[in-house]
Amino acid sequence: DTAVSQTPKYLVTQMGNDKSIKCEQNLGHDTMYWYKQDSKKFLKIMFSYNNKELIINETVPNRFSPKSPDKAHLNLHINSLELGDSAVYFCASSQTSGFLSTGELFFGEGSRLTVL
């Protein structure tokens, strides 16, 4: 049983296209995240949602729009893809209690996006 699952694992597309990556967690966590890992393995947080509410938005271009239909799902939609969007996108989840977090994130296996 995969705890945090992302689809698709691989995505190859042309510049200017719009694409989505889906994420689901079955851990019962109330906080979900999107991280971007570039070609040098640098990991940067993009967004976090707590119970479907946006908590963290790290100066990500407006072309990136997260959507959380419920606390078990956090999807990422990207408009007008650019070459620089090529990266591995990781979804993660964690359990918080009020405003406190354990800091332990559970990651999906990543979605490798290649923009040609």
Place this chain on the structure above:
Amino acid sequence: AQSVTQLGSHVSVSEGALVLLRCNYSSSVPPYLFWYVQYPNQGLQLLLKYTSAATLVKGINGFEAEFKKSETSFHLTKPSAHMSDAAEYFCAVSDQGTDKLIFGTGTRLQVFP
């Protein structure tokens, strides 16, 4: 602003040798500190975490890390490397009780037979 610095983007050891991966943090408040491991083509998984309890923290797979406030360090060690330890290791910091983890740039560990 909080940050972590991982010294050495690549570390190579022989099987059976000591593993030492370095991490220094910068934080204006007592931090929470973490080590995550990423195996090829996989997501990250938590190795261990420091949350202001014991300064010597034991994690999975025989790894441990020691929080040293005087040195602002949280180095990861393992007495005897195994081939299966080859992976990318990330140090991370967060403010106590917040969701936002700041990751270091990672250290690739190679283990030679």
